[in-house]
Amino acid sequence: MNVKLYNTLGREMQDFKPINEKEVGLYCCGPTVYNYAHIGNLRTYVFEDLLRRTLEYAGYNVNHVMNITDVGHLTGDADEGEDKMEKSARETGRSPAEIASFYTDAFFNDIDRLNIVRPKTACAATKHIGNMIGLIKKLEAKGFTYISGGNVYFDTSKFDRYGELALLDRQKLRAGARIAVDDNKKNPADFVLWFTNSKFENHIMQWDSPWGSGYPGWHVECSAMSMKYLGESFDIHCGGIDHIPIHHTNEIAQSEAASGKKWVNYWIHGEFLLMDKQKMAKSAGNFLTLQTLIDKGYDPLDYRYFCLGGHYRSQLVFNFESLDAARTARMNLVERIAAMKLESDPTPVENLSPRAKELLENFNNGLLGDLNAPKALAELWQLMKDKDLGVADKLGAVFEMDRVLGLRLDEAEAPSVALTDAEAALVRAREQARADKDWARADELRAELLEMGIEIKDTAKGTECRKSVNR
Numbered sequence: 001m002n003v004k005l006y007n008t009l010g011r012e013m014q015d016f017k018p019i020n021e022k023e024v025g026l027y028c029c030g031p032t033v034y035n036y037a038h039i040g041n042l043r044t045y046v047f048e049d050l051l052r053r054t055l056e057y058a059g060y061n062v063n064h065v066m067n068i069t070d071v072g073h074l075t076g077d078a079d080e081g082e083d084k085m086e087k088s089a090r091e092t093g094r095s096p097a098e099i100a101s102f103y104t105d106a107f108f109n110d111i112d113r114l115n116i117v118r119p120k121t122a123c124a125a126t127k128h129i130g131n132m133i134g135l136i137k138k139l140e141a142k143g144f145t146y147i148s149g150g151n152v153y154f155d156t157s158k159f160d161r162y163g164e165l166a167l168l169d170r171q172k173l174r175a176g177a178r179i180a181v182d183d184n185k186k187n188p189a190d191f192v193l194w195f196t197n198s199k200f201e202n203h204i205m206q207w208d209s210p211w212g213s214g215y216p217g218w219h220v221e222c223s224a225m226s227m228k229y230l231g232e233s234f235d236i237h238c239g240g241i242d243h244i245p246i247h248h249t250n251e252i253a254q255s256e257a258a259s260g261k262k263w264v265n266y267w268i269h270g271e272f273l274l275m276d277k278q279k280m281a282k283s284a285g286n287f288l289t290l291q292t293l294i295d296k297g298y299d300p301l302d303y304r305y306f307c308l309g310g311h312y313r314s315q316l317v318f319n320f321e322s323l324d325a326a327r328t329a330r331m332n333l334v335e336r337i338a339a340m341k342l343e344s345d346p347t348p349v350e351n352l353s354p355r356a357k358e359l360l361e362n363f364n365n366g367l368l369g370d371l372n373a374p375k376a377l378a379e380l381w382q383l384m385k386d387k388d389l390g391v392a393d394k395l396g397a398v399f400e401m402d403r404v405l406g407l408r409l410d411e412a413e414a415p416s417v418a419l420t421d422a423e424a425a426l427v428r429a430r431e432q433a434r435a436d437k438d439w440a441r442a443d444e445l446r447a448e449l450l451e452m453g454i455e456i457k458d459t460a461k462g463t464e465c466r467k468s469v470n471r
């Protein structure tokens with residue numbers, strides 16, 4: 001299967017060709033664990049999960065690495081503000097390590113609930129300080145750094161291709177178009193590799209280094225850890241679009257300056273989730289967590305379905321009406337599949353009928369053309385509603401599709417609520433009537449049960465009852 005992806009580097013659709021034939025190195029910028037992830041952050045992780053699952057579906061082994069930022073990410077991405085971890089620690093009276101551990105667990109709990117496959121390697125920045133120092137030493141030896149005001153800076157004027165990913169204009173950069181708030185910088189775009197006792201003397205997290213006791217800048221962690229786990233050149237790097245102009249631009253500069261090689265071949269970025277036309281952000285105070293949705297009665301997979309309804313490169317506006325629509329559609333799907341499962345087992349994918357294969361192929365075409373999840377979902381519904389296709393074929397194809405969609409459709413069960421004694425007695429009476437071949441009585445009892453919201457199905461395994469629940 002051929003996967004096409006839109007590469008931010010070059011701004012074009014490209015056929016995906018990994019460095020090694022069947023292996024894919026995938027690095028995704030992970031959470032800064034100073035607070036809960038909001039559903040905007042989670043949209044990005046759902047998109048990255050769709051990418052990983054699609055690559056696996058297409059037959060690749062994916063070595064998926066994600067960092068956990070537990071030091072160095074300041075409240076501003078361009079070295080302004082305070083370390084987010086330290087700020088959270090100060091505000092709550094807990095240690096940065098306690099904060100990190102608590103929110104890392106919360107993050108994994110969220111992604112598990114969204115059926116996002118966990119990365120093969122999740123690496124915490126504080127556990128890789130030695131790798132970061134090693135990288136900075138390499139950059140220093142090659143003349144890409146300078147020390148100013150006690151910090152070690154990356155000199156962007158020494159790296160010719162600086163800003164290529166973000167299409168930054170070098171002339172404008174030199175003239176200071178990007179707001180430079182740090183007088184120690186030679187060029188406005190320069191960034192900190194290592195903070196020593198400069199502006200944050202009370203920083204709790206500090207490590208010894210050749211430049212004095214201090215802590216790493218945020219960007220350096222992703223370069224050092226991705227190269228440790230995926231090598232000096234690998235296939236795909238992902239993140240939200242906000243990372244293009246600063247974080248990813250700086251990651252490229254320091255990685256390629258250190259290795260002298262092209263670092264990443266495909267840069268794939270997810271668009272933002274908006275809340276009332278505004279970016280959802282913790283700083284804007286307009287954010288929702290997954291737990292808030294759960295507390296309001298939604299299933300995390302309703303949110304996953306909602307995310308799949310928008311293409312990852314388009315902005316998606318969140319509101320509860322749209323989430324309700326996603327929930328209704330997902331429940332409809334689950335109920336249909338649950339009913340189908342009572343009728344038949346799925347056809348193994350290799351034995352699907354030509355018609356089922358054709359519909360599955362339509363789904364693949366949607367998906368493999370730059371992860372078009374809305375199109376893929378539409379094809380799934382096309383299959384569900386197909387008049388000519390048998391139940392076993394439908395199930396076989398839909399379970400195959402769900403390897404990528406991750407909606408846990410194979411676990412679909414009709415929502416059932418235990419029958420009361422009186423209801424169970426009626427079901428038994430109907431079974432007796434059937435055994436006595438008293439069809440009129442059996443039908444009468446079925447109608448009576450239906451009236452009470454209980455649907456009856458006679459299967460090879462016996463009577464199946466489904467009691468409708470109010471949702």
Ligand code: AMP
Binds near residue numbers: 029030039041
């Ligand atoms: P952070 O935890 O702030 O480092 O962000 C984690 C991920 O979420 C990054 O890839 C961001 O680009 C992404 N992100 C942040 N805000 C949003 C949003 N409103 N919608 C989608 N992704 C976002």
Ligand code: ZN
Binds near residue numbers: 028030222247251
């Ligand atoms: Zn990163």
